[in-house]
Amino acid sequence: MYNQADHIENVVVGYEAALSLIACPHELILVSNACRDESPAICQNLARRFETVHAIDSKPGGWGLAIKLGLQEARGNVLAYTNSARTTPDQLAMLVLHALLNPDNVVKAVRGSRSALRKAGSTLYNWECRLLFRVPGRDVNGTPKVFPRTFSKLLELTRDDDLIDLEFMTICRREGYPVLEVPVRSRQRHGGESTTRLKSALKLYTGALRMRSEWGA
Numbered sequence: 001m002y003n004q005a006d007h008i009e010n011v012v013v014g015y016e017a018a019l020s021l022i023a024c025p026h027e028l029i030l031v032s033n034a035c036r037d038e039s040p041a042i043c044q045n046l047a048r049r050f051e052t053v054h055a056i057d058s059k060p061g062g063w064g065l066a067i068k069l070g071l072q073e074a075r076g077n078v079l080a081y082t083n084s085a086r087t088t089p090d091q092l093a094m095l096v097l098h099a100l101l102n103p104d105n106v107v108k109a110v111r112g113s114r115s116a117l118r119k120a121g122s123t124l125y126n127w128e129c130r131l132l133f134r135v136p137g138r139d140v141n142g143t144p145k146v147f148p149r150t151f152s153k154l155l156e157l158t159r160d161d162d163l164i165d166l167e168f169m170t171i172c173r174r175e176g177y178p179v180l181e182v183p184v185r186s187r188q189r190h191g192g193e194s195t196t197r198l199k200s201a202l203k204l205y206t207g208a209l210r211m212r213s214e215w216g217a
Contacts, residue, residue: 001084005037011084012046018089029054029070034061064164068157082144091184098182099146105180106172109142121201132212135169136179151177163207
């Protein structure tokens with residue numbers, strides 16, 4: 001999470017309640033992504049409150065680095081990561097259930113009902129990813145993403161930045177990991193402000209081009 005001090009406690013309590021309804025053990029790893037507010041302290045308090053919750057403070061920052069730190073800490077046989085700013089408890093539980101019922105698949109969300117501008121930007125980026133990397137799926141950056149630990153190449157992610165989702169999907173294509181997409185209704189953020197701007201979108205577009213030249217498709 002990034003600067004979610006005003007709502008992260010309610011989000012985590014909701015996640016805990018939803019995951020507790022699933023008939024298998026779970027753990028919830030909270031990664032503070034270079035936060036400049038009280039999010040890390042709140043996450044530490046949540047870790048003391050719930051024995052299933054663990055908290056990590058990633059001071060350098062980076063979406064990809066936060067994901068890798070969380071996955072390194074995870075001990076389960078079914079792994080997942082998501083953006084806590086927009087993912088609702090029911091969405092998280094639904095994707096986990098789909099993964100438990102389809103254990104030989106990567107299960108990921110496909111977001112819908114976004115603003116026209118965000119939808120256009122996402123469509124352009126997904127078109128670029130399909131053209132350059134032949135990645136499966138309609139929404140490269142859609143989360144939650146859930147996968148079995150046996151898909152071990154997905155535990156060798158290298159990106160520290162926003163291109164980690166493209167790396168993830170490219171590995172799925174290369175390794176032949178089946179991808180099951182689950183539509184979810186994209187909702188307003190739980191709170192705070194989105195960090196997605198024109199500059200960050202352009203960085204994604206140009207970053208994908210550099211990534212293609214660096215290690216190919």
